[in-house]
Each structure stands twice: as C-alpha cells, then as structure tokens.
Amino acid sequence: MADLKVTIAGVPFQNPLIAASGTFGFGREYAEFYPLSTLGGISCKGITLAERPGNPPPRVTETPGGMLNAVGLQNPGVDHFIKEDLPWLQKQGTVVIANIAGNTPEDYCRMAEKLSYTAVDMVELNISCPNVKQGGVQFGTSCAGVEDITAQVRRFCKKPLMVKLSPNVSDIGEIAAAAESAGADAISMINTLTGMRIDIRTRRPVLRNNTGGLSGPALLPIAVRMVWQAAQRVKIPIVGMGGISKWEDAVELLLAGASALQIGTVFFTDPYAPVKILDGLNQYLDRSGFSSVSDLTGRVCPW
C-alpha cells in the first residue's frame, strides 16, 4: 500500500481526495454511505455573510458528458454554518474547508475573520462562482482583481488560505501567479465553465438563470491543461479538480501538477466514487512502484 497522505499548506490530509464545494452540502447526506473520514477533506457548500435564498428553478440540467448548474449560492450564512454545521463536521475525522463567497471585499474579510477563530482547517476563497451576479466572480477574472481580493482577505485570514480559480479567463497561469503573489497558500482549480442550453420547443434557456456552470467529465481535459499551465507558474500547491470520475482521471490531474484533488459532480452519478477512485489510485501506485501519491505530482513528461 502506497502512502496516500498529502500536506497542503501545512494541513495534513489522510488522502488526496476532497469533496468539491457545492456538490456535497455540509456532508450529512453522504455520511449515509460511508464515514466521511473516507475522504481526505470536505470543501463545504459555499457560504456567504448573510443567508442567500438561491436562484429560482430549474437550477440543473444534464449536458453531453456533464451538467449545468445555477444554484446561486443558496446557503444559510456563515454564522449558521459555524453554529450548526461545523460542530458536527469537525467530529467526522476529515479536513474541513470553508468555502466563502461574497459581494464585496469586506464580505470576504469579515467571513475570513470569523472563520479564523473556529475549528475549520482551511479557507477556500470562492472568486469564481459564475451563477450569481455578485458572487465573487467579478474578482476572479482579472489578475488585478485576484491579487487585490486575495491580499485583502489574507490580512484577516488566520487559517491556511486556498484561492479557487475560475477557468473563464484568458491566461490561467497569470491568474494563478497573481493569487500566489498576493499570499495564497494554495490554489484550487478549476471551477465550472460558463455554459448554456436551450429548450428548442419553448425556445427558453433550460436554466431559469439562462446560463450556468458546466461540470462533469467534459471538463477533464480543460482542467488537466489548466493545472499543467498553472503548475509551471506557481510554487504553492495546486488542488486540481474538473471532471474527475475515475481513478485514471485523478492520476492525470496529479501528473499535470496537482498535489491533491477535488471531486464533485461524480457524486451525483455514483455516491461511492471516492472509495473506488482511492482503491484504483492505490493499486496504480503499487503497480507503478511509487511509494507515495505525492510522487505523482507534476510528473508528466511533456513532449
């Protein structure tokens, strides 16, 4: 058995698989299937300073090789999270990552400050939600925006800070470098790509929000490419995500440069996916003679 442990920004994870924000709620629903300690960590549903009702339905639809969502950051607010969800989560034997989204830099800073004095292990800065006009993506699509918000939050955040990048940008390497230079301890990437589907009978967009975030297997090659490009620009660890549905996909993202991984949409196809991915990853490491999963990070041999 190879060593699956990884350390990201000083935080030890028992394995590199982390549940991606927005796909796993606050963990309770999936604790029906297996102990949450099966996962290296959980990135919780994106939270905002105040409760948010979310977008009107329909919020989700299937696409070739994936799905679109426009949930719109429905969440009970940071205080509710700290009081009602965190006490239960911290007992589950897995790393707890709080994903925060906001409308203004002050929102982000206040949340980071509040979370600094709680049991969360890490803060993930969501500046890439495509489904809310003021859900942070306005900060995430330019280098100046990323640098500014990261630097401001950094001052208030006593926890390791991971910045979640949007793929809806022209140069992902520049954006990653901006996050690093502003003090991010890690980056996670990629969030969803903006997409749209139209019902040809009604001529209405399928989603009530018109557009949504594309996730699922269709994203994998884009994520691999972007992680690879970012890995060449930054020294901080990259938590790779985007379309992982099987262990082979996980290996690809690690080889491209990821130190840990998030999985999300695959939970909807198969709630047991993390168990299967970890099993496959373990066997691959043994077969290939790697003693640790960390040995895979960035080991692609480009032409």
Added chain:
Amino acid sequence: MKYDTGSCRILEKQQLTVDIYDVTVDAGKLALLAKPGQFVHVLVPGHTLRRPISICGIDRAANTLRLVFQVRGEGTAQLAALNCGDSIDLLAPLGRGFSLGNTGRKVLFVGGGIGVPPLLEAAKPFGENAAVVLGFRSREAVILKEDFEQNGNRVQIATDDGSLGHHGLVTDCMEALEAEHFAFEEVFACGPAPMLKAVIRAAERLGVPCQVSMEQRMACGVGACLGCAVKLRREDGGEYYGHVCKDGPVFRARDIVWED
C-alpha cells in the same frame, strides 16, 4: 440507513402505453426501506445524472419495487430498452413520501398522466375508503386503472377527449364525489402543475388538507447539491427554497408557493 445504492435485476417488464413502461426490480434491502411516495434515482450508463422515478409499488415479502416511467428523453429511452435479467443501479429510497395517517378515513387520490404511479402504493391501505380520480389525455394513455381497482379503491377516469370515463377534468369528478356526499377528509395528488393547482383550489374550497407530489430537474437526489428547488412558505409567511429530493417530493399543498 435511510438509503443506499444497489444493483437491481429487472424481474418483469411491460409496456403500458406508447411511451410508458412498467418494470419490477429485485431491490433487496432497498425495498424494505421504501415508503409510498418516495422515489428511486436510476443510473443510466454513460450519463452524468441519474433519473428520478417515483416508486409505484413496494413488495416487502418479495423485496421488489415497481417503477412505472415515461420515456422523456435519451436517458429514459435507454432504460426502456432494458429487458428482464438486465440490472439497473438504483439509489433508493429517497425523499419524503405521503403521510397516510389513519387509513380508516375516507380520502381522495387525484392523479394525472405520469403523475398516477406514485399514488398506487399510497392508496392501497385505504381500500374502499379511497376514491381515486385519474385523468389522462385519452383512452390510449390510461394506466394502472385495474391496479387501483385491485386495491379496492373506487376508481373514476376522466379523459380530455372523452374516449374513456368522464369527458373533462379531474376536478369535475371531485365535484361529483362531493355531490354524492363522499366526504373525503384529505386529498393526495400528483400530476401536471395546472391540474395540481386546480385540485388544491378545490380542496381548499372544501376545507380539506391536501398533499401533493412534485417534480423538478434534479442532480444529487439526496439534498446535497440544492438543485431541485421548490419555493415553500414558512409558518411565519416567509418564503424560501426547499428541495424536492429531500423535503419532498411530497409536500403539504399549503406550503407550496406557485411561481408561474
């Protein structure tokens, strides 16, 4: 355990109408957990999202679940192409079903089209205490009539074109029951939104509580992704988005805020 996944072998399969299929699967322990009005989430190989299908019948002795579904697109067409002996992966049982209460009461079930199947198992324990009004486009679209009759329910059919039963709406039949002094104490309904709204209005007029089963585009099926939103009313009158997969699919009619 409340729900789990399982590979379930198809034991029986029948085509009921041009686009509605009836399959019975060996669901093992999942069948023992199931309650009327809950649903299963079916994996379609090659597809990212599962397909939610209401539970039509539960046989705890045989560990089987009966699923009656309509072909709506590629995924359900793929399911309809499966045969006896093939297996499907179910995530089940999911959601909150009907609260049946005292089955010695007189109650009314109202179903429309593909909204009929989830009512069958719920109506069973009521026997002749349940009046069942089922609405369809035409005679060719009628499903499960004999099954409700086997429950011992009093079944009436309404069709849009008058090719079977009452020529008109299910709510006409509700009024007729009222005229016959069939004093039902609760209504259970599932069907298209315009029908549900009319049934709820009729129940309100009679001062009778109503439970309705809702549908919405869905992803996780367990309440984690918050995809299948439905606007609900709090006791204090405030509105919020609940979720069909976890808070429903069955809701108290008075809690639902109709948005369109």
